[in-house]
Amino acid sequence: MRTVSELQDALDEDLAWRRSELHSFLGSVRRASSDSTTQRALCRAGVPILYAHWEGHSKFCLSAYLKFVGRRRMTYSELHPAFVALALEASLDSRQGVSHSRKLIHRVTTLLDEASTRPQIPWKKGVDTQSNLNSERCFDLFASLGLDSNPIHLKARLIDYELLRARNEIAHGQYLNVDARSYEELHHEIISMIEFVRNTVSAAAENGAYRRSF
The missing domain is CATH 1.20.120 (Four Helix Bundle (Hemerythrin (Met), subunit A))
Known part of the structure; x- marks a missing residue:
């Protein structure tokens, strides 16, 4: 497909x-x-x-x-925010035992520094x-x-x-x-x-x- x-x-x-x-x-x-x-x-x-x-x-x-x-193999910067959110949450779900604060930092860091990378949409x-x-x-x-x-x-x-x-x-x-x-x-x-x-x-x-x- x-x-x-x-x-x-x-x-x-x-x-x-x-x-x-x-x-x-x-x-x-x-x-x-x-x-x-x-x-x-x-x-x-x-x-x-x-x-x-x-x-x-x-x-x-x-x-x-x-x-x-x-x-589609699109980057974070190319995707609709809904799919960015899905990809970020999937990434965080794979990180067991990570604190709430570290999850927030991970989200922000990803959006600031990894806009050109291709996320894994679940x-x-x-x-x-x-x-x-x-x-x-x-x-x-x-x-x-x-x-x-x-x-x-x-x-x-x-x-x-x-x-x-x-x-x-x-x-x-x-x-x-x-x-x-x-x-x-x-x-x-x-x-x-x-x-x-x-x-x-x-x-x-x-x-x-x-x-x-x-």
Whole structure:
């Protein structure tokens, strides 16, 4: 994944199979008899699947972008501050037993004296969604990669309550009534959000948003 086109192809491939699976599941909901036990069961089962694709595609896209930038072999002075911060923290994490003051000095020294060196951006493990991609975690991950999450800030309640809380209740065996109309609305919202993540990462790579702006 060394070129923008390779990154975009990977993003498109991941999105395609997820979108296909979600549309197929929605088709099953629509074909079930209206307000039947089968349709209600499908709608309930569909919520955890929607969440899985929301977290899965977000993790895939953001991790792919991190890997893409990490393999640019850019210097501290060339990188967006978000990636400088990631690299510095990774460097400090490898220094066991170092005091807080020495960590601060290391950060400053690196920024002052090593601006022309290439940092080791920690991309191999990808981003950590903590298996709980709520709105706060989502927006923080975007910020950590220098990406703008403002366009979906109004979706915070949907992410935290209509998707994540509902998924948790269903996954833990609680009964939650989800009708076909509510499920279809949630389906379209999740498709829209995962497409937003894909498009944001694609545009950032294409526009060089990972570079420091002067």
